[in-house]
Amino acid sequence: MNDIAVHQFPVLIVTTGVFSALTILVVGLFNRKLCYYIVLFTTTFHFVLSILTLNHVLTKGRIQYWLGGWRPPWGIEYVVDELNAYVLVVILFLSFLGIVYSKRSVEKEIDERKHPTFYTLMQLLIAGCCGVVVTGDVFNLFVLAEVASLSTYALVAVAGGRALRASYNYLILGSLGICFYLLGIGFLYAVTGTLNMIDMKILLQNLYYNKMVQVAFVLVLVGLGIKAAVFPLHTWQPDAYTYAPSAVTLIMSTVVAKAFIYALIRLVFSVFTIDFLKIYVDAWSLIPVISAVAIVVASILAYRQNDIKRMLAYSSVVNIAYITLGISYFTSHWSLSGALVNILNHAIAKGCAFAAVGAIIYKTGIKDIRNYAGLAKKMPYTSAALLIAMLSLIGLPPSVGFVTKFYLAIGSLEVQNYLMLAIILLGTLLTLAYFLKVIEELYFKHSENNAEEAPLSMLAPTMFLAILCLAFGVYWLTGIPLDFVEKLVTVIR
Template sequence: MEHLPVLIVAISLLASFTILISGIFSRRAGYYISIATIIIQLIFSAILLNYILKNGLIRYWLGGWRPPWGIEYVVDELGVYMLSIVLVFSLLATIYARRVVEKEIEESKWPYFYTLWQLMISGLVGVSVTGDLFNLFVFLEIASLAGYALIAMAGRKAFVASYNYLILGTVGISFYLLGTAFLYAETGTLNMLDARILLSLVYENRVVQASFVFYFIGLAIKMALFPFHTWQPDAYEHSPSAVTVLISTAMAKINAYALIRVVFSVFTVSFLERFVQVWTLIAWIAALAVILGSVFAIMQRSLKRMLAYSSISHVGYIVLGMTFLHTKWGLSAAVVHLLNHSIMKATLFMVACGFIYKFGFREIDDLAGIGRKMPFSAAAFTIAAISMIGIPPTVGFVTKLYIILASIETGQIAYIFVMVASSLLSLVYFWRVIETMYMKGDHHHEQEREELPAEMLLPAIFLSFLTIAFGLFWLSGAGMPMLDTIAKTLGVVP
């Protein structure tokens, strides 16, 4: 049991090298090795989840070296929750990948694709379980570098998008590294728990305050928080379909998780209370991201680009939820949205990329009548879109509800209007797509009338079902014990 945190990372790294070697003998082997590896990791994560819910967190000292001298892996409720999100969406994206990879990527590159794919998953898993700030940097870079290469595989436009992502991603991770260097200069430790204790003595130190700013800006760039979002629309629009699904879910959320972890596990609420004005400014930046992301989405003609801008809006939800101190509802909104948005956005991108796979349709206007040609795909998209708008009892409604409850409890009523405005703006751009799919003329009478392949359709249908199932789960209060524990662990509530 105690070795599972490191095994769950090591098996993924081992698989990436196995895929590269197996590619000499079979170019299709990488797909099956990836599926098998992620299933094993999911079994490990289920064992970890069961143990943590019964016994509390697990600590593992790499090489037997005690922290702060050695690297520590720590898996608590929030960590295993994020780990589960990463692995579930990695599995669904991998299942989805086979057909689109065969169509979009040259056969000679398949082994390299799945090698990079597994390396990216390794980095994402590592971020979920590490308790060391520098180790978190290493895993973020492993995931990011693999992501840049994967995006570039789709052709010239994708190469340019990948290059832009590389430049801004490097700037972001450099800010993170500067924050780590400043923090280490004042505390002499990279262990998160040790840093948390030592920082409590030097909150007023200018170097510590600069460290926080560097961390926040660095991770804000990585997670595409407005106004640091400029790399994301091109990266999402031009990347290979399977890569779009994975980076818009697991990759995007791991950066948000890293921000939550650094802000609350290292700097703590006590630090934030001393700089309420700065935290309030961040809250309004997040609120602006919620609104402007939707406004930009309305202006798009490309379906994938529209979905990319809607993701920028929903990053604002996560950061806005984080800014509510001394109420469980704000942090709960941020935590549940790590899952909720992944469910919705994976469904939407799976279907949107399916339209490209089937007919080559990228523009919204191209989708006229496609709801009658691909009824199951269009239905899955519609359910996820309804959830993005925030209609109960979907997961999208839950996040908005939690932020509204946090606004009421803290007396910050303005954010209620932000949620209402966001829903109305989302209605505008999603209704345009739904109307085009179902109510406009059939422009595709010469196209073959059939659905997506099962490997592409079933994950989307499954996730569309989860938009309602998890909505009911959160609304029933079944997840509240876990959310309460996370809020207490991170010090948001006593």
């Protein structure tokens, strides 16, 4: 592949994504059936582009693209290094599967008249998230984050009824989070006079003791923390995940959450850098405490739920806490690896779980786990996928969830923090406790109901993700990709 062509790919993914969204809106006026295929085609195309980008980044080094040819401190720059490219592939891979999955689910859950606008928003959401991941400009990140967020608010509300208030809460809190982020970059702009991430990192080096920079750090952390649903700021998330249509929950839990946790990691490690964190290590040591509390409290809350989607939503809070726990021990190589690897691992496992749950809702309408009895016989493949996803989230070897916990456990030994090890083990036990409730109903109770297996277009992505849960678990553990993880960690150190 021509090098110059590859340099255009990041910007192409974002621009063609937005363009495709507008096309869908226009095409939708004439032909509603075609809309879905446009999204499917665009996402597949973008996924291929992202793979080529990752390949280029891994073999030839990072990509920098200047929009409109304006040089970095003035113009907007798109920078793709190993970490970006990896998250971009994860996001587009799961969007692709999510879109394949959404066809039947959307046909059933959403009025046919609304399909064009639904897919327009879906496409805007994906394009916005890709933009958040590839951009190297803090203000551009704000704009693209708003593109993604506004589409998400509307998509959550599609179902109507109870979803409306969930969406409204999400809108108020999410916009407030973005506002904090904007205020934070306003402070950074006031002291550095630049908006480019690389430039800002260099200019900030002499300003680490500046009060403006300290406040900006807190504002950015809180702002992006709200968007990524980091523990005490997660309150919008369970409602939004529960009442959104299945396809939207699938995309939100895998694509949106990952894009924003990436933005958080990027801002903290690439703009403020580890040197900044080392100065304020006392304040930063609050983060592992918060993460530990999050793992315990969110697990207990998950245990109390009977609605499967809400339970999985709290499980997402726990998994985001694993990521923040990983990045909080930035001195440990393994701990950071665990956090970064969990971006993929959690996306696969949670994507699989939400896909299987969506398939069950599609066929039977059951959302309450107390009615799950006997489903394993009627829907064997979906149930198997759900089982594998739950075992992954619990952390049974050789699944992906085990890898995360294994890396984090080694990381805790590396920094000699045995309390963290205990928290990881406790988290595993609590996860086992709440998923055992589901597994028990699903596999060990019998009852008669006339459910049948989900359609192929929903089953295939679900099964594929279930297989990946195990395949990636083996892959991460065999030692081959450690070189790759090494590269990811070097980016943020």
